Amino acid sequence: xxxxxxxxxxxxxxxxxxxxxxxxxxxxxxxxxxxxxxxxxxxxxxxxxxxxxxxxxxxxxxxxxxxxxxxxxxxxxxxxxxxxxxxxxxxxxxxxxxxxxxxxxxxxxxxxxxxxxxxxxxxxxxxxxxxxxxxxxxxxxxxxxxxxxxxxxxxxxxxxxxxxxxxxxxxxxxxxxxxxxxxxxxxxxxxxxxxxxxxxxxxxx
Amino acid sequence: xxxxxxxxxxxxxxxxxxxxxxxxxxxxxxxxxxxxxxxxxxxxxxxxxxxxxxxxxxxxxxxxxxxxxxxxxxxxxxxxxxxxxxxxxxxxxxxxxxxxxxxxxxxxxxxxxxxxxxxxxxxxxxxxxxxxxxxxxxxxxxxxxxxxxxxxxxxxxxxxxxxxxxxxxxxxxxxxxxxxxxxxxxxxxxxxxxxxxxxxxxxxx
DNA sequence: TGCAGATTAGCACGACCGTTCGTACTAAAA
DNA sequence: TTTTAGTACGAACGGTCGTGCTAATCTGCA
Numbered sequence: 001x002x003x004x005x006x007x008x009x010x011x012x013x014x015x016x017x018x019x020x021x022x023x024x025x026x027x028x029x030x031x032x033x034x035x036x037x038x039x040x041x042x043x044x045x046x047x048x049x050x051x052x053x054x055x056x057x058x059x060x061x062x063x064x065x066x067x068x069x070x071x072x073x074x075x076x077x078x079x080x081x082x083x084x085x086x087x088x089x090x091x092x093x094x095x096x097x098x099x100x101x102x103x104x105x106x107x108x109x110x111x112x113x114x115x116x117x118x119x120x121x122x123x124x125x126x127x128x129x130x131x132x133x134x135x136x137x138x139x140x141x142x143x144x145x146x147x148x149x150x151x152x153x154x155x156x157x158x159x160x161x162x163x164x165x166x167x168x169x170x171x172x173x174x175x176x177x178x179x180x181x182x183x184x185x186x187x188x189x190x191x192x193x194x195x196x197x198x199x200x201x202x203x204x205x
Numbered sequence: 206x207x208x209x210x211x212x213x214x215x216x217x218x219x220x221x222x223x224x225x226x227x228x229x230x231x232x233x234x235x236x237x238x239x240x241x242x243x244x245x246x247x248x249x250x251x252x253x254x255x256x257x258x259x260x261x262x263x264x265x266x267x268x269x270x271x272x273x274x275x276x277x278x279x280x281x282x283x284x285x286x287x288x289x290x291x292x293x294x295x296x297x298x299x300x301x302x303x304x305x306x307x308x309x310x311x312x313x314x315x316x317x318x319x320x321x322x323x324x325x326x327x328x329x330x331x332x333x334x335x336x337x338x339x340x341x342x343x344x345x346x347x348x349x350x351x352x353x354x355x356x357x358x359x360x361x362x363x364x365x366x367x368x369x370x371x372x373x374x375x376x377x378x379x380x381x382x383x384x385x386x387x388x389x390x391x392x393x394x395x396x397x398x399x400x401x402x403x404x405x406x407x408x409x410x
Numbered sequence: 411t412g413c414a415g416a417t418t419a420g421c422a423c424g425a426c427c428g429t430t431c432g433t434a435c436t437a438a439a440a
Numbered sequence: 441t442t443t444t445a446g447t448a449c450g451a452a453c454g455g456t457c458g459t460g461c462t463a464a465t466c467t468g469c470a
Contacts, residue, residue: 003416003417006417006418010312014214018335020318021318022258022315024315024400026301027456027457028457028458028459029456035395037418037419038419038420039459040418040419040461041418041419041420041445043458043460044417044418045417049458049459050459063431092209092408099317102316105314106314109227109310109311109314109315109372109373110227110229110314110315111377112305112306112373112376113226114378120250123377126377131409133423137434143381150391152387153390153459154386154390157364157370157374157386157390158367158370158386158393160370160373161363161366161370161371162363162366163366164366164369164370165362165363165369166366168312168313168317168365168369169362172313172314172316172317172331172446173328178297181358181359183357184356185362185366188397189393192397193207206445211447232426232427232428234426234428235426242448242449243448243449243450244428244429244449244450245430245448245449245450245451246448246449247448248429248430249447249448252448253427253428254427254431273427343437386465391413
């Protein structure tokens, strides 16, 4: 099973590049050079560049699941789980060992007008994540941790905005206050939606 | 002055492409083909691809100034001007005739790890805009339209997040509710900062 | 140990990239 | 009128892109 090891090496190196420079920077030639493979040798593992990109996105999904979803699900349902989910979400790529930013966020901007399988893959990953967030918000509402008439979709939408602002703040501006800003914004959104301020303290730590 | 006309044609076509497909999609060859010029003929107007990209960014800046800043400044200082500024900001690129999204926002994601003159240009454009927003927020605070202890920097940061969420919502997800979501979020931020709800009605229209 | 099949290298391809060159034509400056 | 600068062309440069083909090498199993 030498193949799997090589493939893993390629995927891991590719993820770094995708994270740091976006899809445009992930080229078969450069990736082959970095992994001490020939272009054709690497190419043999995937059947096309598209397939490579999708494999990378799948790997990113797995990574996010392991570093964000899994640990968050160990928290009790409702506001605690939601807080854990969002807290682990912000900056997850760095914590997962990626030197760059979130690959899916990058795809949201790089592929907004590029139809195709890769875009669809980014779209489904994003949709899946937002659905999970939505479920967590709904649980918090149902458990009375948030106002019963809170607009769950709107909350998720705003959380996504905070995430993107955090992404740009960290990656482009290298703003050292990005984390604090994001937590403030998060607390504000949840507080307005009825969260008990005491329960949000953890987020300000 | 045939030169200026040709240059304008190139810039205008280039802006469309930059807006629709990002920097990677603006290539000298394709741009030349679209403007019925030879590659070298087009190249003579700019001295490098970098210079082309900067010229495009400058044009985008001018466009934004004309479509966002200028009309907003006709509103009275304080909350009204701030509301106008933000209202004109969201979706300005479409209103300016661009078929794609905001070129500067695209640059924030595409060039986050690509040092160079182009990145610096995006950075300065973004910084300039945020400074303007910051000034408008401060005026609203000083005039008593917002709480005297409102955190202006935090407000600007969150507005940027709403803008990015709106961008993704419109460009990637083609979400028809993007505008409404953004306005809700905007109203929430300002209301929490002390704005009179009645003064925010205009934003909900 | 030897063989079958998986794995990788080598090479070539057509396309496109940004850039440079030499060369026209045009219009303003001398 | 002569000179010069700007504008545009076609051809070509060295590179890199993704993708095929064939041949060699290596691996795991009998």
